[in-house]
Every structure is written in C-alpha cells, then in structure tokens.
Amino acid sequence: xxxxxxxxxxARGALFTELDGRTAEILLNAATQRHFASGATLFHQGDxxxxxxxxxxxxxxxxxxxxxxxxxxxxxxxxxxxVGCVAVFRQVAFPATATAGKPTNVLCWGSVQIxxxxxxxxxxxxxxxNTVGDRAREMVDRLAEMTDKGTEARVASVLLRLVGQVxxxxxxxxEITTPVTRKDVSEMTGVSYFTASRILGGWQRQGLVWLGxxxxxxxxxxxxxxxxx
Amino acid sequence: xxxxxxxxxxARGALFTELDGRTAEILLNAATQRHFASGATLFHQGDxxxxxxxxxxxxxxxxxxxxxxxxxxxxxxxxxxxVGCVAVFRQVAFPATATAGKPTNVLCWGSVQIxxxxxxxxxxxxxxxNTVGDRAREMVDRLAEMTDKGTEARVASVLLRLVGQVxxxxxxxxEITTPVTRKDVSEMTGVSYFTASRILGGWQRQGLVWLGxxxxxxxxxxxxxxxxx
DNA sequence: CGACTCGTTGAGACAACTCAATGGGTGTGG
DNA sequence: CCACACCCATTGAGTTGTCTCAACGAGTCG
Numbered sequence: 001x002x003x004x005x006x007x008x009x010x011a012r013g014a015l016f017t018e019l020d021g022r023t024a025e026i027l028l029n030a031a032t033q034r035h036f037a038s039g040a041t042l043f044h045q046g047d048x049x050x051x052x053x054x055x056x057x058x059x060x061x062x063x064x065x066x067x068x069x070x071x072x073x074x075x076x077x078x079x080x081x082x083v084g085c086v087a088v089f090r091q092v093a094f095p096a097t098a099t100a101g102k103p104t105n106v107l108c109w110g111s112v113q114i115x116x117x118x119x120x121x122x123x124x125x126x127x128x129x130n131t132v133g134d135r136a137r138e139m140v141d142r143l144a145e146m147t148d149k150g151t152e153a154r155v156a157s158v159l160l161r162l163v164g165q166v167x168x169x170x171x172x173x174x175e176i177t178t179p180v181t182r183k184d185v186s187e188m189t190g191v192s193y194f195t196a197s198r199i200l201g202g203w204q205r206q207g208l209v210w211l212g213x214x215x216x217x218x219x220x221x222x223x224x225x226x227x228x229x
Numbered sequence: 230x231x232x233x234x235x236x237x238x239x240a241r242g243a244l245f246t247e248l249d250g251r252t253a254e255i256l257l258n259a260a261t262q263r264h265f266a267s268g269a270t271l272f273h274q275g276d277x278x279x280x281x282x283x284x285x286x287x288x289x290x291x292x293x294x295x296x297x298x299x300x301x302x303x304x305x306x307x308x309x310x311x312v313g314c315v316a317v318f319r320q321v322a323f324p325a326t327a328t329a330g331k332p333t334n335v336l337c338w339g340s341v342q343i344x345x346x347x348x349x350x351x352x353x354x355x356x357x358x359n360t361v362g363d364r365a366r367e368m369v370d371r372l373a374e375m376t377d378k379g380t381e382a383r384v385a386s387v388l389l390r391l392v393g394q395v396x397x398x399x400x401x402x403x404e405i406t407t408p409v410t411r412k413d414v415s416e417m418t419g420v421s422y423f424t425a426s427r428i429l430g431g432w433q434r435q436g437l438v439w440l441g442x443x444x445x446x447x448x449x450x451x452x453x454x455x456x457x458x
Numbered sequence: 459c460g461a462c463t464c465g466t467t468g469a470g471a472c473a474a475c476t477c478a479a480t481g482g483g484t485g486t487g488g
Numbered sequence: 489c490c491a492c493a494c495c496c497a498t499t500g501a502g503t504t505g506t507c508t509c510a511a512c513g514a515g516t517c518g
Contacts, residue, residue, distance in 0.1 A: 484496095
C-alpha cells in the first residue's frame with residue numbers, strides 16, 4: 001500500500017516505547033524493512049534465531065508441530081508485537097514457526113546487532129524485558145486457565161484474548177481481523193475441533209457471536225466474559 | 230545451618246551469571262539476606278511487587294487461587310532461581326503466591342533498587358532478560374503439552390520437569406527433594422487427583438517410579454521420557 | 459491413642475472425543 | 489461460466505476416558 005511510510009509511524013511498537021528521540025533514531029536506522037506475502041514464513045520452528053522481527057502492519061500466526069506431526073496454532077500477533085523475542089534474546093532455537101496471516105510489513109534486526117544495541121542502550125533492554133515479561137505472564141495465565149477452567153470457559157477466554165490482540169470494532173461488533181478457523185480456536189483452547197464448533201454454534205444461537213467462514217465476530221463481550229468466569 | 234555463608238557462595242544464581250567481580254560485589258551488597266521458615270509466605274498473589282527474591286538455599290512453591298477459591302500449585306523453584314521476577318521487572322501484581330516449601334534462605338532487593346541497578350549495569354539486565362526468557366519458554370512448552378498430549382504423557386512430563394528443577398540423585402534413583410503430594414502433581418498436570426494417583430500407581434507396579442508419602446522417586450527416567458513422548 | 463493428612467481403590471455418570479456423513483462457500487481451470 | 493475439487497463447517501450417534509463420589513487404609517504428629 002504505502003511504499004515509503006513516514007519514519008515516525010515506524011518508530012512505534014514494543015521496542016520503541018518511551019525511547020528518547022535519539023535512541024529511537026539509532027534503533028530505527030539499524031533496522032531493515034521487509035515484506036512478507038500472506039502465507040510466507042518468517043522463520044521455522046527449530047531454526048537458530050538469526051533475526052528479531054517487529055510487526056509494523058499485518059498479522060503473524062505462530063504455530064507448532066506436535067509429536068504427531070500436525071501444525072497447531074499457538075497464538076496470533078499483530079502490529080507492534082515482537083516476534084521471536086525470547087529465542088533471539090536467549091539465543092536458543094525458535095520454539096514455533098511464524099507465518100504471515102496476511103500481507104505483513106516488519107522491521108527486523110540481526111540478532112547480534114540487536115543484542116549489541118541493547119547492551120549499549122539500556123532503555124532498549126528495558127523494553128525487551130517488558131515485552132518478554134508480558135509474554136511470560138500471558139503464558140502463565142493461559143496455563144492456569146487450562147487447568148482450572150472447563151471447556152466453555154476456555155473457548156470464551158481464547159475468543160476474548162483474540163479480540164484483544166487482533167480485534168477491531170466493525171459494523172457488527174468486535175471482529176477478529178484475521179482468518180481464524182474452528183481448528184485454530186480448538187487448538188488454542190485444547191479442545192477438539194468438533195467441540196469447538198458445537199460451543200461456538202451454541203453461542204451464535206444465543207446471540208453472543210456471529211460466525212462466518214474462518215471468521216468470528218464477538219457481539220456480546222460482557223456475556224462472553226461472564227462465561228469465561 | 231550456616232548462619233554466615235561465604236560471600237562467594239552467595240554470589241551465584243540467575244542474577245549473577247557471567248557478572249564481573251566488581252558488578253557482582255555491587256549487586257550482592259545491595260541485597261539483604263532473609264530467612265523463611267517452612268510454610269512461610271514470601272508474597273501473596275495480587276500483592277504489588279515490592280521485592281525481588283533469589284533463592285540461596287531451600288525451596289519455594291508457587292501457587293495460585295482458582296476462581297473456586299482453592300490453592301493450586303503452579304511450580305516449584307530451587308536454589309539459584311529468581312522468584313517474582315516478571316512481576317517486579319514489569320511492575321504488575323504478583324500472579325501467584327510464593328511459600329517456602331522448606332526452610333529457605335533468599336537474597337532480596339527492593340524493586341526500585343533492582344530496577345536502578347539494572348539500568349546502571351546492563352549485564353544485570355541481560356541476566357534478568359535471560360531468566361524471564363527461560364520462564365516464558367518453559368510456559369510455552371507446558372502450554373503446548375497441555376493441548377497436544379494425553380494425560381499419561383502430561384504426568385510424565387511434569388515428573389521429569391520436577392526432577393530437572395528440584396531433583397537430586399539419591400540411593401534409589403532421582404529423588405524429588407521436596408514434599409510433592411499427588412495433589413500437586415495433579416494440579417500441575419491438569420488432571421484430577423484420583424487420575425494422578427492411578428497413573429502413578431500403575432507406574433510403580435511397572436517399576437518406573439517409587440512412591441512414598443508426599444514423595445516420588447524416578448527410577449527409570451528413560452522409560453518415563455518415552456511415555457512423555 | 460485420637461485427629462489429621464495423604465493415599466488408594468471401586469463403581470457409576472457424564473462430558474468430551476472419535477468417526478462418519480452432509481452441506482455450503484471459494485477458487486480454479488477447462 | 490459452469491463444473492469440479494477443496495476447504496471449512498455442522499450435526500448425529502456411539503464410545504471411552506476422565507471425573508465425581510464414597511469408602512477405606514495407612515502414615516504422622518501432637
């Protein structure tokens with residue numbers, strides 16, 4: 001769409017929060033811009049982390065191959081999110097595969113380069129730490145959900161989290177702005193495909209959600225939050 | 230046991246890795262030592278994070294209250310581990326309650342103080358980032374386990390993780406060096422108390438583990454790893 | 459010796475899973 | 489432009505694994 005976005009619009013997102021102008025400038029100059037077509041993969045599970053990505057526009061899907069060899073969706077990430085941060089900072093293999101869910105623009109830094117920048121500019125380190133901390137927190141929450149919530153509550157939580165991460169106000173309600181299939185929902189929930197379909201269908205009948213093909217719109221977030229407990 | 234441990238033995242653990250002598254000295258001087266009796270609580274879920282803890286000796290249990298108001302075990306932490314790191318660095322409420330599982334000595338820093346130290350000594354930031362990153366990684370792994378492994382495999386994984394975190398070689402095999410009840414195992418696994426008991430009982434009959442009161446010894450880690458998939 | 463906590467085992471119920479069949483959208487190629 | 493293949497979704501029927509509930513055993517502590 002926009003071949004040459006303004007610099008100011010790029011110097012946003014996780015790594016840039018509360019950075020002073022000069023540091024932001026340095027960080028931005030060190031980055032290269034890349035584009036991924038829908039479906040293209042940013043990196044594969046198991047790869048050595050050579051680059052850190054920050055999403056400018058678009059959407060990334062993180063998947064994992066389970067022991068049976070099937071791809072399962074772990075989470076989605078949208079504008080401003082850091083992709084691959086844990087692996088890069090920690091220098092271990094990527095724990096998941098990242099693919100573009102729609103045409104996606106990213107900023108990226110070589111892992112050596114970003115580590116160097118961080119050691120020279122503590123403010124960047126702080127941002128990195130905050131981001132990773134947030135991720136850890138989310139995972140703890142999700143883990144707790146898995147153990148002490150029933151299936152319905154888990155599906156509701158996943159839906160609400162999706163809305164928060166990649167949702168937008170649309171004409172009908174809170175739309176999830178990316179192709180999300182029942183399969184995706186079921187995998188993120190730890191529920192079978194069919195159960196997810198049945199639960200969502202039930203909610204549609206009650207007017208909680210509107211369902212389309214690979215598309216979910218949340219009509220009544222309050223009631224859904226109630227279901228989530 | 231040892232009322233005045235040598236400084237060198239204290240300057241170890243997550244926050245001290247690869248620190249040069251002078252920085253380690255500064256970090257250690259800023260810390261205060263505290264002792265917690267078995268069962269004492271370091272902090273409560275929901276508290277504002279005023280202090281960061283690093284375990285010198287002993288053991289800490291992290292628990293969470295679920296919506297029904299019951300305490301459920303999240304994980305254990307042993308010597309060298311940072312407790313409460315995400316909350317302190319991120320300055321959000323503790324997501325869990327920490328209690329000493331046995332008499333425990335810790336180093337602790339005020340949250341303002343440690344944040345200040347980190348901004349002045351990037352090497353400390355790096356250690357913090359690594360620790361938080363490891364935690365995030367573990368949580369992602371656990372989450373994936375929950376969704377794509379069966380109950381037996383999950384119990385096996387939890388056992389192996391416990392052995393790795395708080396295990397020691399003993400006369401019989403790999404002992405888990407802390408009171409771990411069936412309830413703990415079931416909560417960390419997302420399985421009912423009774424199912425956990427039955428699964429463990431079955432393994433005892435097959436010679437995979439030895440079971441005692443609030444005690445589990447892994448006799449055959451290889452076979453257990455096989456069960457874990 | 460009680461009282462308490464921790465653990466085991468059995469029997470029954472039910473929720474979620476598996477399997478199978480059907481129906482609509484979407485996109486492609488002749 | 490229609491036909492076909494493919495993907496996504498729904499629904500039903502049957503099965504099973506896990507949970508629930510209840511009773512009992514055994515170790516530990518005061």
